[in-house]
Ligand SMILES: Nc1ncnc2c1ncn2[C@@H]1O[C@H](COP(=O)(O)OP(=O)(O)OP(=O)(O)O)[C@@H](O)[C@H]1O
Ligand SMILES: C[C@H](N)[C@H](N)CCCCCC(=O)O
């Protein structure tokens with residue numbers, strides 16, 4: 363039987379994506395020595411004016427550095443033998459930006475939703491009622507315009523996902539909030555869907571409030587069972603999160619804050635709720651609808667290269683600028699942790715020490731800027747020094 367004709371040709375965007383090329387781009391076989399020669403591999407990411415060309419999402423390549431002439435260096439390349447930091451120029455190089463002042467934040471313009479109706483803001487800790495939209499209404503188009511300087515200006519709305527659940531998204535969100543507040547920014551943290559509230563564990567909002575105490579913390583919907591938000595809504599017979607209620611709530615906070623951090627549930631493609639059409643939506647859909655950057659929190663240990671690559675690839679195919687933060691760098695790092703750090707450095711904008719979540723809030727807040735690069739309003743500028751001191 364002939365396959366359906368629509369399967370004969372992949373969608374145009376797939377043809378254009380490096381991830382679908384038959385031959386890997388030349389930069390993927392760039393010998394490791396090149397990384398050592400380029401300050402871009404070790405320099406912390408800076409604010410810049412570069413914008414991602416929409417016709418060529420970066421696949422698994424790291425973002426080009428302004429000083430680099432070549433392309434990026436993907437995760438799935440022939441990797442050199444893991445190097446100890448003593449012999450690893452990649453980790454040894456700082457960016458030399460420690461003395462640069464934290465850039466003055468510029469509020470990011472958040473265009474109002476195109477919906478004619480008034481945005482309805484769900485109350486904290488309550489489940490929003492579904493918005494009365496008809497299925498004939500088209501979903502609002504994703505925002506076309508990104509803030510100038512993306513993806514290295516982390517202001518406005520920033521989404522936080524993970525390579526999995528329990529990777530440290532909440533602790534990382536708290537650290538990002540702390541560093542931004544320390545830099546003088548007004549910060550809000552939003553958890554659209556909190557599940558598992560009957561487990562007795564503190565909610566993510568409570569953890570962020572305790573550790574970072576941002577100006578605003580909101581949970582848009584809470585569900586009893588520790589499941590994906592959509593599954594938890596269904597088993598509880600409660601309304602599922604409406605994508606556009608969440609968009610409205612986030613944009614409302616963006617009007618009043620310099621930085622709005624939004625923490626997902628589990629990983630990137632976990633079903634979060636339902637569109638007015640009845641179709642499920644994911645955290646990736648939220649990013650494209652808002653035109654927001656994404657932080658991917660990843661584990662430091664074995665398995666993280668694959669999980670991180672999968673998540674970055676999914677984001678890159680959607681044109682969502684993304685960077686990575688290690689949620690918990692171990693106190694006694696082993697070979698695999700050094701190897702993973704070396705591989706992930708081009709994507710990294712931060713790394714938290716294991717145990718950060720158990721710190722006294724005052725210590726946590728004072729320490730947080732040291733775990734994040736200047737792109738995230740921190741002061742981390744030398745991965746080797748950081749990793750040695752944390753370990
Ligand atoms: N750096 C850290 N220091 C101390 N504890 C940590 C750290 N990172 C994570 N944890 C612990 O690991 C567990 C998972 O972390 P966290 O709650 O942040 O995960 P998550 O990615 O937000 O998961 P979820 O999908 O449930 O939101 C928690 O018990 C948390 O206290
Ligand atoms: C309850 C848990 N801690 C998270 N909040 C929800 C994680 C959902 C993961 C769904 C999945 O990927 O299978």
Ligand SMILES: [Mg+2]
Nearest residue numbers: 531532566625
């Ligand atoms: Mg969490």
